[in-house]
Amino acid sequence: MTATSTEPNVAALWGALEARVADGGRFAGLFAARREDTAARSQDTAALRDGTAAARRNGAVALYALVAGPDGIETLETTLPSDTAGYPALTPRLRAAFWYERVIHDQTGIVPQGHPRLAPLIRAGDPQEYALPRHVAGYGLFTIPHGPVRSGVFESIEYLVETPGEAIPHLNMRIFYKHRGIANRFTGMTVADGVLLAERTEGIASVAHALAFCHAVEAITGCQVPEEAALVRVVHAELERIANHLDVAMRLADAAGLAVATARFALHKEHVLRVVSGLCGSRFGRGVVVPGGVTVSPGADAGELVRRLGQLEKQILADAETLMGTSSFLDRLRGTGPLTPERARVHGALGPIGKASGYCDDARLARPYDGYPMLGVEPAAEHRPGDAMARLRVRWEEAAQSFRLVREAISLLPARRSPLGVPPPGAAPPGADALRADCPPADGRAVGWAEAPQGEVLYDVTIEAGRIVHGQPRSASFHNLVLMHEVFAGDILTDFPFIEASFGLSVAGAAL
């Protein structure tokens, strides 16, 4: 499932990576992790728990790339000596590494030599960097700083829009304001605590993050998720997808000033979140996914759930149809924020953004997990334009499919459990065997994946002595957000909210 190959040096690593990509593999991330200096660790488990221990500060650095292929996610790794000051950058050879190498520089101080622009990305650097940069020169050009405190209810991010007044020749993004240090936080946690953190890494995709994290843990421990739990996971993951796509539709309708449409999609989204909270107590599906399975199952409530979702599906798809027939709305989406199929393919654009540009690498299809092999996941229909319109079309198709997948998954669930998994008084806990397999403690490293509403989420997890020594999330938001630099050809300031909404990403997942 997850192979690791070690290369002797950086040049060999880049060579191996380029060979994989030429073979049809997709570049899925580049990371650096400081390995512990085993001599300094001196049997002290306290040092292991404390991520800032000196043992960790002086260790050698592992530089590794993830490549997605049909057989799973492959890890290509090389070790840099502990006193390394720099290495030849990957970005000039592979543009998709642009943000990844900036993060490596922020986190380790190691310089990717030849990187086109090493400004801080997730850690606020020198205040000098706060000066408004200017990439385009010309008469009357100015920069509009938008953020980090923005109008309306948004996550903190700063967009620096360089404009002569209408057109947007260049956009610069600063995501470091809300960097929380998530990746470092995993170090020293128990696996059970790690799931809780994964759920809070990108809150609007809690289920997908918990799934990807648990898949990594399950690959390490070799535990098999029971069939019922695998189906319940699909139910929650797909409900999360529906809620996220409704959120995007709501924001797009809001940007166009369609008050009724905005209210309708907000209503539908609220209904979906209430269905989720009815199933598990959390409106974001938190606490459901655990290593080895799930904690609750709709069980006896399944009939009522199917009826309720049937109602919702009918109303949502009818409103979606009306929206896609509202010409004043469509005029704003057509041709707005186009991402060329060529760029989508080369970058490996994930989720709806990739699909809208004709590039589809859906983890549910390419590397199926949990209940998906039992269900009929359809590949995305062919979309080429790559504009905001195509992205919304993809979301509606995905939402319709999600409803179908939830229905299919529920129909395969055995109807033997009481509501919410609460056992009748005096009974044993609700069939731990049917919902949750035992995950024996084991050491090792694995990459887990899941398809979030935003696209593929990856977790690279290493466990030693029952604790996580390295946990690296890679959200689709991080991988895709950098593409926003490239989609403003011909678009003007008033298109900005449409383009941002149509991307449907979360800053929390990008800034970590």
Add this chain to the structure above:
Amino acid sequence: MSLWVLRGLRNGVVTTHWPRRPDEYADTWRGPVAGREGATVAADVVALCPTGAIEASAGAVRVDQGKCILCGRCVAARPDVFGWSAGATGRAAAGLTRRALVVPAIPETDEAIAAARAGLAARTSALRRSVHLRHVDAGSDGSEEWEIQALLGPVYDIHRLGVFFTASPRHADVLLVTGAGAAGMTGSLRETYDGMPDPKVVIAVGTDAVSGGLLAGRESITDGVGGSVPVDVWLPGSPPSPFSILNALLIATGKLTFDRKGAGG
């Protein structure tokens, strides 16, 4: 366009009647964990909590709801000692002081709460009919923004209560702060607060904003937003439901007259 008019009528009135009348969804909401009054336990229950919300001294157990991320691990392990608090609304669903989030209540905090309430009431007496909100994300996971956004939707519709969102801090009366207090946001958060005219009220929305949650103690965050801006209302939850946020808002502006729980006076 006319189609949308018809669609808008399709589901009838969907808006909640709360706080005028009780709302079932608000009342059945599963809130942060509370320690049961009088439960005696060994000190080892403290280790159940991933965020250190459980305090056990002299056999008495208390839960700091400001640290509770609602994972439910303690409820599953010791249902005799811990239970979910029921309902998203009422005076007990948000705290006027940080220590007021500790349950069972610490007796000596009563006075502090009374003082905080009197101070808040004096400030908010000017906020009569219309209140304007400003939101700042100081390192949230993104879910709190969804729940705040929901207040503008047809179900919660805060406009009916005279509450509006405003783009400029200069027009804002209430500051909703989400997130664990990312170090990079401290300056911007403070500037937003300073930009608001007096009187102003700050609500820390969510367990992350109250204490930092799972990230507490890391140098990349400030362990909640209390150190950056003076918080008036502390609202736990991971994330808190829209009803909880609405409830905290009404507490903050002195508009909460409906008090079913009768807790806190």
